Amino acid sequence: EDQVTQSPEALRLQEGESSSLNCSYTVSGLRGLFWYRQDPGKGPEFLFTLYSAGEEKEKERLKATLTKKESFLHITAPKPEDSATYLCAVQAAGGYNKLIFGAGTRLAVHP
Amino acid sequence: EPEVTQTPSHQVTQMGQEVILRCVPISNHLYFYWYRQILGQKVEFLVSFYNNEISEKSEIFDDQFSVERPDGSNFTLKIRSTKLEDSAMYFCASSYTSEQFFGPGTRLTVL
Numbered sequence: 404e405d406q407v408t409q410s411p412e413a414l415r416l417q418e419g420e421s422s423s424l425n426c427s428y429t430v431s432g433l434r435g436l437f438w439y440r441q442d443p444g445k446g447p448e449f450l451f452t453l454y455s456a457g458e459e460k461e462k463e464r465l466k467a468t469l470t471k472k473e474s475f476l477h478i479t480a481p482k483p484e485d486s487a488t489y490l491c492a493v494q495a496a497g498g499y500n501k502l503i504f505g506a507g508t509r510l511a512v513h514p
Numbered sequence: 515e516p517e518v519t520q521t522p523s524h525q526v527t528q529m530g531q532e533v534i535l536r537c538v539p540i541s542n543h544l545y546f547y548w549y550r551q552i553l554g555q556k557v558e559f560l561v562s563f564y565n566n567e568i569s570e571k572s573e574i575f576d577d578q579f580s581v582e583r584p585d586g587s588n589f590t591l592k593i594r595s596t597k598l599e600d601s602a603m604y605f606c607a608s609s610y611t612s613e614q615f616f617g618p619g620t621r622l623t624v625l
Contacts, residue, residue, distance in 0.1 A: 435612050446518075446605050446616035447557065490557065494612060499570040500545055502614060504557040 405430045405495050407505035415511045419480050424489055424508045427473040432496030436474050438467050439490040441507065447490055481512045516540045518617035520606050526623045527596050535591045535620045537606030546589045547607040547614060548581065550574070557605070563589065596624045 406429045416422055428436065435454050439447035451460040453469040460467045464485065466477045476489055488509045492502040519538045527533050539546050548560040561571045563581055580592045589608075593600055601624045607614040 437613070439616075444603075444619075444621075446619045449613055449615055452613055492557075499562050499564075500547070500609060500612060500614070501559040501562055501570055501572075502549075502557075503559070506556050 405493065405503050407491055407493055407503055409489075409491050409505035409508050411508060412506070413509040413511070415513065416478075416481055418482055418512055418514050421477070421479045421481070423478070424476040424510070425473060426476070426491030426505055428491075428493050430493050430495045430503070434494040434496045436469055437492045437494070437502060438465075438474070438476055439492065441488045441490055443488075450489075478510070481510075483512050483514055486510055486512045518606055518608055518615055520604075520617040520620050522620060523618065524621045524623070526625065529598060529624055530595050533593050533596055533622065535593075535604050535606075535622070537589045537591075537617055538587050539589055539606065539608030540610075540615060541587070543608035543610045543615075545569075545609045545614075546581075546583070547609075548591045549605045549607060549616075550602040551605065551619075552602045560591075593622075596622075598624050600624050 408427050410425045435452050438450040441447045451467040456471045458469050464479050468475045488507040490507045492504045521536045546563040549557050551557045559572050561575045562569045578594045582590050603619040605619045606617045
């Protein structure tokens with residue numbers, strides 16, 4: 404069964420304290436791995452797509468990386484406005500476009 | 515920047531009543547989706563729609579659910595006879611290729 408597991412469940416950082424979020428996946432052929440940001444009561448906001456092991460994408464203070472078993476979302480020198488839940492999702496090969504989501508990591512960045 | 519819109523933002527209904535949730539996807543997108551998120555749980559796939567037909571649906575999407583694209587811009591989710599366990603945030607998403615863009619959601623409360 405296709406599955407996505409994110410860790411940690413929650414992370415508290417001081418402003419400027421860099422860290423990484425983990426997304427491990429088990430899927431019958433990976434078509435793509437996606438990172439989203441979700442603010443409370445809002446819809447997921449697209450951040451990155453990664454398609455193959457070794458690929459990296461960057462956007463401002465965020466960098467996403469992919470291996471054959473997991474992805475990391477690195478946050479460099481975070482600011483309080485980076486506080487949100489970060490969701491990882493996968494698309495499996497052989498299917499259509501459905502996304503299988505992890506439970507997310509709740510990030511709180513304090514000044 | 516184009517975005518997915520959803521109405522209403524909040525719907526309260528009595529158990530057994532029919533509800534219709536509405537979405538306007540991004541105009542040049544070809545694939546349309548509904549997901550739901552029960553409070554505190556993962557985002558779950560319900561259904562995908564392409565070329566005026568359902569391309570994939572989950573076990574959750576039983577005979578009580580239906581989707582329709584009644585015109586060139588709207589995409590709707592109908593729940594025929596709501597149950598207490600249908601209370602959740604419902605997200606519409608659309609994509610041109612693999613990246614899915616989500617709307618702000620409709621919070622459905624079934625009393």
